[in-house]
Amino acid sequence: xDEPLLSLREISMHFGGLKALDRVSFDLHEGEILxxxxxxxxGKTTCFNTVSGVYRPTSGEIRFRGKRTDGLPPHRMxxxxxxxxxxxxxxxxxxxxxxxxxxxxxxxxxxxxxxxxRSWKGRKTREEALEILARVxxxxxxxxxxxxxxxGNLRRLELARALALxxxxxxxxxxxxxxxxxxxxxxxxxxxxxxxxxxxILLIEHNMRVAMGLCDRLVVLxxxxxxxxxxxxxxxxxxxxxxxxxxxxxxANAS
Amino acid sequence: MQLFLEQMLxxxxxxxxxxxxxxxxxxxxGILRILHVAHAAVxxxxxxxxxxxxxxxxxxxxxxxxxxxxCAGVGVLIERLVYFPLLKYxxxxxxxxxxxxxxxxxxxxxxxxxxxxxxxxAQLPFPSFTVGGIVISSTLTAVYCISAGVLALLWFxxxxxxxxxxxxxxxxxxxxxxxxxxxxxxxxxLTFMMGSAVxxxxxxLVGVYYNQVYPSMGAVPAYKTLALIVxxxxxxxxxxxxxxxxxxxxxxxxxxxxxxxLPRDALAFIAMIAVLLWRPQGLLGSRG
Numbered sequence: 001x002d003e004p005l006l007s008l009r010e011i012s013m014h015f016g017g018l019k020a021l022d023r024v025s026f027d028l029h030e031g032e033i034l035x036x037x038x039x040x041x042x043g044k045t046t047c048f049n050t051v052s053g054v055y056r057p058t059s060g061e062i063r064f065r066g067k068r069t070d071g072l073p074p075h076r077m078x079x080x081x082x083x084x085x086x087x088x089x090x091x092x093x094x095x096x097x098x099x100x101x102x103x104x105x106x107x108x109x110x111x112x113x114x115x116x117x118r119s120w121k122g123r124k125t126r127e128e129a130l131e132i133l134a135r136v137x138x139x140x141x142x143x144x145x146x147x148x149x150x151x152g153n154l155r156r157l158e159l160a161r162a163l164a165l166x167x168x169x170x171x172x173x174x175x176x177x178x179x180x181x182x183x184x185x186x187x188x189x190x191x192x193x194x195x196x197x198x199x200x201i202l203l204i205e206h207n208m209r210v211a212m213g214l215c216d217r218l219v220v221l222x223x224x225x226x227x228x229x230x231x232x233x234x235x236x237x238x239x240x241x242x243x244x245x246x247x248x249x250x251x252a253n254a255s
Numbered sequence: 256m257q258l259f260l261e262q263m264l265x266x267x268x269x270x271x272x273x274x275x276x277x278x279x280x281x282x283x284x285g286i287l288r289i290l291h292v293a294h295a296a297v298x299x300x301x302x303x304x305x306x307x308x309x310x311x312x313x314x315x316x317x318x319x320x321x322x323x324x325x326c327a328g329v330g331v332l333i334e335r336l337v338y339f340p341l342l343k344y345x346x347x348x349x350x351x352x353x354x355x356x357x358x359x360x361x362x363x364x365x366x367x368x369x370x371x372x373x374x375x376x377a378q379l380p381f382p383s384f385t386v387g388g389i390v391i392s393s394t395l396t397a398v399y400c401i402s403a404g405v406l407a408l409l410w411f412x413x414x415x416x417x418x419x420x421x422x423x424x425x426x427x428x429x430x431x432x433x434x435x436x437x438x439x440x441x442x443x444x445l446t447f448m449m450g451s452a453v454x455x456x457x458x459x460l461v462g463v464y465y466n467q468v469y470p471s472m473g474a475v476p477a478y479k480t481l482a483l484i485v486x487x488x489x490x491x492x493x494x495x496x497x498x499x500x501x502x503x504x505x506x507x508x509x510x511x512x513x514x515x516x517l518p519r520d521a522l523a524f525i526a527m528i529a530v531l532l533w534r535p536q537g538l539l540g541s542r543g
Contacts, residue, residue: 052434078436086434092427095420102417103424104435165436 003066005030005200006051006169011060011070013046013224020046022224023060028169033191033201035215037208037235039244042221044204045087048171051202052084053077065168078104083162084171087204089154093147097138097157100146101129104164129164136160136190152183159190163199170194172203176210188214212236220244260389262512263504268395270503271402272464275457277480277487277495278409279330279450285490286426286446288346290481292353293333294454295473296360301326301455302462302472303364306375315377315459322455329360330451331444357477365470372469375462394464401460405453406496412449413492422446426490475520482527488540497538502526 004027013021021043028034036044049055051062053074062070064080072080083104092100105125133139136156141149146157155175162170172191176184184207191214195201205211211218212232220227220235222244228235235241276298283291305322309315333356341349379397383390413419424432425442433439462468483502487494502523510519517525530537 054430073438074430074433075436075438078434084434086431090428090431092424092431094427095423099420103420103432103437161435 002030004028004063005032005065006202007063008047008051009061009063011047011050011062012058013043013050013055014058019224021050021057024221024224024226025060026219026226026229028200028202031195031198031200032217033195033203033215035211035218035232036202036204036221037206037211037218038221038227041223043224044221045173046224047221048084048173048202048204051077052082052171078165078167081165081168082171083165083167083169085155085158085162085173085175087173087177089151089158091146091149091154091157091161093145095146096142097133097144097146097149098126098129098142100157101132101160101164102126104161105129105132105166132160132163135163135193137186151178152180155179155183155187156190159187159194163194167199170199170201172201172205174204174206176205176207184210257388259508259512262507264389264391264395265511266504266507267500268398268464268503269507270500271398271406272457272460273476273480273483273503274496274499275402275405275453275460276476277483277499278406278492279454280480281484281487281490281492281495282446282450284484285492286422286443287338287342287349288490289338289342289349290346290353291333291338291450292350292477292481293337293356293360294330294450295477295480296357297326297329297333297451298454298458298461298476299364299470299473300329300360301451301458302375302468303368303458305455305459306373306462306468309375309377315379318377319456319459322459323452326451326455326458327448330447330454334444334447357473361470361473368468368470370470372467374466375459375468376466377463379463398460398464401456405456409449409453409492418442418445479520479523482523484537485527486523486530486537488537491537491539494537494539498526 006028009025010023011021012019012023024047036047038044046055050057050070053072053076056071060070061068064082069077069080092103095103102125105128130139130142133142136159138153138156138160141153149157159175176187179187188210191201215232217230218232218235219229220241227244228238228241276294279294280291283289283294301322304325305318308321309318312318337352337356338349341352379393381393381397381400383393383396413422421432421437421442424435425437425439429439461472483498484495487498506519506522509515510517510522
């Protein structure tokens with residue numbers, strides 16, 4: 001087996017007395033869609049925040065593309081190739097849809113002062129951003145203020161913004177929640193296409209049907225601990241998982 | 256009529272200077288949601304450093320350059336040493352820190368240069384005009400040209416460059432901007448440097464315009480610019496500029512020309528109260 005793209009080793013994250021993550025380990029391999037599931041408060045978003053650099057884990061080790069990354073700040077993680085979306089959509093409301101995407105594609109320039117003074121309306125940046133918008137189906141809305149978009153479009157804008165970083169790994173935090181049926185199907189299609197284009201994906205999902213259908217493997221968290229890890233079928237039949245998670249009225253969803 | 260036009264021209268010049276000080280405040284409020292009262296102290300430092308360099312070299316260009324450099328440094332120091340550690344507390348805590356900075360820097364200026372009013376006998380290298388009997392002095396020309404240039408440059412940077420896009424993104428949502436690869440600390444520091452360098456120019460212009468530099472010259476601007484960013488719309492840079500110019504013209508015309516018996520500095524606050532009553536989001540503010 002080659003080296004995993006992302007590996008978490010014994011990651012703990014404590015907030016005062018609360019163990020939001022308690023020695024969690026898992027690997028994500030190149031080209032994989034890995035799902036992170038678990039009841040509310042299980043530590044899924046905390047896990048995302050340690051991977052994307054928002055939190056420095058209390059202990060443990062994170063490696064991304066072979067490099068130790070725990071404790072690096074978010075903008076460094078973005079530069080290394082981790083793009084993310086947020087559970088609660090957060091576009092830059094006063095920028096246009098196109099500008100929202102260009103913000104993320106300006107990456108290579110933000111490190112230095114001089115190149116960042118070049119006009120960002122340069123043709124190449126613009127064309128790349130438009131191409132990404134076309135990929136997620138938002139090219140018509142390019143000139144609109146992002147704050148005016150409906151939720152479905154915002155979820156796709158978040159994805160477009162993350163893609164503009166040209167990431168190796170995409171973290172999707174509940175990218176399907178609040179969407180209508182046909183929008184969910186579209187979004188699933190989009191995630192699959194993204195993976196086909198060579199980007200690995202780690203996603204948090206509450207909708208069990210979506211998670212089971214989309215992911216190659218699942219990691220189940222509960223109270224900050226890793227409860228189980230495996231293929232969707234195995235997780236569905238894992239008695240511990242059923243007890244901790246699906247048992248609480250969730251079994252109907254799972255079937 | 257001639258007097259009216261002359262007063263009008265003076266008013267616009269004063270407004271342009273207000274605009275250059277208020278800008279820094281609006282930029283900082285936009286990005287950190289902090290009322291940067293100490294900005295007026297940066298402006299005072301700008302005037303003193305400008306005067307010191309001018310006295311030593313008799314070059315107004317070196318004087319401006321030196322003052323801008325020193326002020327950019329002072330601005331970043333205030334941000335790093337005072338605001339950054341206090342950001343996690345409620346907004347009044349950094350505000351108190353800011354007031355402390357203002358007073359401390361004023362006193363430092365007093366200790367370093369003495370409590371006297373110093374004169375700033377520089378001639379700005381700009382031509383004077385006489386149009387239809389109205390004399391536009393070289394100082395006035397300088398204020399117009401320099402402020403227009405500074406405002407145009409800032410407008411260009413914030414709306415037409417990647418740096419400006421990064422600044423706007425950071426001011427709208429710092430966490431997301433970081434996730435998009437923007438080093439928001441660096442953007443914040445750059446914002447302080449830009450605002451402070453512009454304040455240095457304003458300090459020198461005021462020093463030359465009134466031929467006065469003194470330790471408490473920042474006191475009135477400190478609270479007047481606060482009123483101005485409220486009138487313009489908190490965090491709105493175009494609003495701050497518009498409010499500043501309106502105030503400059505208003506002060507000169509209403510109190511100087513029309514002779515309304517009010518202290519000149521009261522007008523900014525009357526405007527602020529009026530705005531808070533009838534248009535709380537400010538002239539160009541977006542949300543209420």
